[in-house]
Amino acid sequence: MTDMASAHLSHDPKWTRAHSIFSAPSEGADVALIGIPAHEVSLSATSAHQTPGAIRDALARYSTYSSAHDVDLRDFSLCDLGDVDSPDHESGEKKVATAVANVRANHKLLxxxxxxxxxxxxxxxxxxxxxxxxxxxxxxxxxDLRDGVSNGSPVWRLIQAGLSGKNIVQIGISDFANSREYSQRAKDAGIHVVTRDVLRKRPMADVMAEALDIAGAGGREIYVDLDVDVCDRAVVPACPASVPGGISADELRQAAFLAGADARVRAIDITEIDATLDTPDQRTVRLAALLVLEGACGVASRKN
Known part of the structure; x- marks a missing residue:
């Protein structure tokens, strides 16, 4: 956390700030945090590379304790692996691969x-x-089924690299944010799509339970992508591609906790925030910080 970010925060020995519980890299920590400040292949200009640091700073706004789950993250081990330098393009992706190669052996969740x-x-x-x-x-x-290499193509690239569409669930797909061609590509690949309209009629807990079973079928480990632009634009103004009518911050927080609570989930990412576009109250990066804490709280709530 930067000195500027902490300068105006109160200090109370009985109120531990969440940023303080992330240690230096440590094998065996339950949860590992890592920054991947990619931005150079984005379809639109972005300063998303400044976001990992902003999220870390925002963690200081929150405590370590979840009243809902009676979990104090001080009782668990969390570490910060730092940032991967220049993670874009083929050379950068090799750096990312090196940085995360041993995560599954050393940590429950990245x-x-x-x-x-x-x-x-x-x-x-x-x-x-x-x-x-x-x-x-x-x-x-x-x-995110576009051709090429961009922030609009990761799911298609994963499918081309061997990930089965039948084990992919896409939650929160919005109207007028996708083309008919890419919707058809999702159908052809066998992807399970839960549109924004469906989410208005089903609780997030039910949707996530079904999604986890589909993605984790056959004993598979699961990767969860939290693209924050799934939320309503009023909630996440620092997400350039967010649309009015997206899901609520609370729904995304629920999803983060439920993902962390499932032992099949080994990685969660938090993406598509440009911290330089946020409002003065930092509502977008503060939500992202809460997603970190919800995911970690989920891990702490696991029964195994």
Whole structure:
């Protein structure tokens, strides 16, 4: 956390700030945090590379205790692996792969801070040499099935690299945010799509339970992509591609907790925030910080 970010915060020995519980890199920590400040292949200009640091700073706004789950994250081990330098393009993706290669052996959950959505490919491909053996859940307004290499193509790249569409669930797909062609591509690939309209009629807990079973079928480990632009634009003004009418901050927080609570989930990413576009109250990066804490709280709530 920067000195500027902490300068105006109160200090209370009985109120531990969440940023303080992330240690230096440590094998065996329950949760590992890593920054992947990718931004150079984004379809639109973005300063998303500044977001990992902003999220870390925002963690200081919150405590370590969840009243709902009676979990204090001080009782668990969390570490910060730092940022991957220059993670874009083929050379950068190799750096990401090196940085995350041993995560599954050393930690229960990786939380990757983007950066744009291109990191979903680089982190997943780096963690699992055989992508045919994993499942994917995205919470995203968009399919991300474009051709080429960009923040609009990670899901398609993963499919081309071996991930089965039948083990992919896309939650929160918005109207007028995707083309008919890419919607058809999702159908052809066998992807399970839960549109924004469906989410108005079903609780997030039910949708996530079904998604986890689909993605984790056959004993698969699961990667969860939290593209924050799935939320309503009023909630996440620092997400350039968010649309009015997206899901609520609370729904995305629920999804983060439920993902962390499932032992099949080995990685969560938080993407598509440009911290330089946020409002003065920092509502977008503060939500992202809460997603980190919800995911970690989920891990702490696991029964195994």
């Amino acid at each position: 939380i990757a801070l983007g950066g744009d959505n291109s990191i979903t490919y680089s982190v997943a491909a780096g963690m699992w040499p055989d992508l045919s053996k994993i499942g994917l859940i995205t919470l995203d307004a968009h399919h």
